[in-house]
Amino acid sequence: MPGTSLPDDRYSRTEATRLLCAGVYQDATFRRRVLDELVGHMERPVAPALGVDVLPVLAHAVRVARRETRTALLMLAAWAGFVLSDFLMVWDSVSDRWGHDAEVGFGDVFTALYLGQENVSGGIPMPWSQLYALVTFAMWVAAAVGERGGDVKELGLPGTVARAADGLGRLAGLGSVLFLCFYWYLYLAGLVDGTAQTPYPALFPLVITLIGWQHQASHRKALCRWLSKWTFPTAAQPGLPQGLPYDDLVPSIHREQQAPVTLYDLEKPFIGMGARRKSWSFAMELRKLPEETRGQVPAQSGAANGAGAGLARRTTERLTASAALDMIEPQLIELRESAARTGRDRLRDLEIERFLYLPGGVGRDEEVEVGGVDDAAAFAATPRGRGQGGRPVYDPEQIAAQLDEAVDEGGEARRVFLRVRVGAWHEQLVVTVLVRVHTQGGMLVLEVEAYVLGPIRKEFRGVDALVERLPEKWPSAALRALRHAPAIGVTCAIGALGSVYREIASGWSDGDEVPDVPRVSLRAAAAQKDLSIFQETDAERYIKTIQERIAGGVRVALREHGYRTEEFEQHIYQVSGGGVFIQDMSGGAIATGSHGQASSRTSPAPGTGLPRQEGNLT
DSSP: OOSBOOOOOTTTTSHHHHHHHHHHHHOHHHHHHHHHHHTTTTTSOOOOOSSOOHHHHHHHHHHHHHHHHHHHHHHHHHHHHHHHHHHHHHHHHHHHHHOTTSOOOHHHHHHHHTTOOSTTTTTOSSOHHHHHHHHHHHHHHHHHHHHHHHHHHHTTOOHHHHHHHHHHHHHHHHHHHHHHHHHHHHHHHHHHHTSOOOSHHHHHHHHHHHHHHHHHHHHHHHIIIIISTTTTTTSOOOOBOSSTTHHHHHHHHHHHHHSSEEEEOSSOOSTTSOEEEEEEEEEEEOOBOOGGGGGGOOOOGGGGGTTTTTHHHHTTSOOOHHHHHHHHHHHHHHHHHHHHHHOOOGGGGOEEEEEEEEESOSOTTOEEOSSOOSOHHHHHTSTTTTOTTOEETTOHHHHHHHHHHHTTTOOSSSEEEEEEEEEETTTTEEEEEEEEEEOGGGEEEEEEEEEEEOOBOHHHHTHHHHHHTOSOOHHHHHHHHHHHHHHHHHHHHHHHHHHHHHHHHHHHOOSOOOOOOOOOOHHHHTBOSOOOHHHHHHHHHHHHHHHHHHHHHHHHHHHHTTBOOHHHHHHEEEOGGGOEEEOSOTTOEEEESTTOOEEEEEEEOTTTOOEEEEEEEO
16 A cells, blocks of 8 residues: 555564554454544544554554445445346336336336235345345344454353353354355245346345455455564555545654653553552651761672662762662663573563653643643643743653653652563563652652553464465355355445544544543553463563562662661562562551552560561551
């Protein structure tokens, strides 16, 4: 398809991108969702990229949509000919029976169409085209129910309900095939007994079948050319059409996928990250070491990476959130480098970056003053916020300023996380750990959130098995086309109507839509919830390993800034279930799990009579 080429992206050639591109050919519902989300809602930025580049997915979806429109027009012409042939054949039959001098009106022919007495109707009380239309509708319903089978299983319904839904899909498919066979039986029987003396009830369904065959063949050709596991790494993917809205969409989507920032809705801030697994947080009082012992802090293992430089100076500095993250990052980098040296562990591809979350309310291309506020939406509404020299939210200069200001402010709206991501099993398993640090009020508060995104749906992963069966023998291809062509016609008609609506809507749009936030992640929309046993154990291993390195980074930060760490060093353990237990931590509290609660109480320390804070894990 001629058009603009797509910009290179770090995730353009990942397995997840390939499977999502294949999914737009295999699932019409997913294809329409891609188009609706990326083209129909241009006021929404895209969700953060998690191993997927959505621009090739959009390009394939647009390509299929345009081919759907052509197929729908061909189908419409075939159906118009089918209906017209029924009308003309009955008109001719009535004229022969009444005599050539008789005046036959439209009403007379219309009545004769439903009497079933003419020698062209086979004795059925409706035109052949209408009967085949009922067959087509039944085939489309069966195909739609079959496509929903995978979605029903993903809902986590009881086994009985899931089996009933699967059985309903099979029953609908069988019923539609029997209905199709019934149509051909009626026509062949009419030919034998002379009540169906017309070739059109067979000719036009065969024309519809040929159109559907050609549509399916184009899909399979595209899968072989662009999306097989052999061709995808090197094949140039189709581009997007030139002109609006794609000239604006391509740079916007590319910029938003590359940027370490996203706009969020308070109800669902972490769009597209999958299922929440573990939350780990603790709070402890920051207490300086005695003046005479600060110079005796032992050198850290991170000194080789520069983490221990300037130790004497840092012991007199106040520990900030930025400084704590500076100590955590080398620990994670060392983990990544050691994994790369020692084997093929996916931790060698660990992604580490500071990521900014901003509240929604600002347009994806709207300019606001660089940095300065924690609520860009409220600030953009002021005259000063919309002054000259502003930058869009996703502009690199804007992001750098926001990150620098937000990391130590501890605000509610604007939040900075250290985002750690592992894309395992060829991006089929995505583990994301978010770290946030507070150091206000003489306290250190650490928040850790872990999310796991499951593999892409099994139907999409079946593209390689489909490609390996090609080219198929023509008898099996013909039978498949005969069965699926009627449903293809309805699906293409629905897709064509959607394309027309989007074109009209984009032409009438004045660009004044209310700014929105990412609502849908296409990667998450195509993910299944269940993990294999191996994937589950790998996810647990990644989370625990990353959390251990985070704890090590906090320990380094405390030591290098001259704070007491005795209790923290001696009594932090990884316990079963992924929790963290801290024993005898002075002045602190800890909570683990998605429903964990932290509390503390004061009791006398043994042998001293002095109060002691005991952390309770609940």
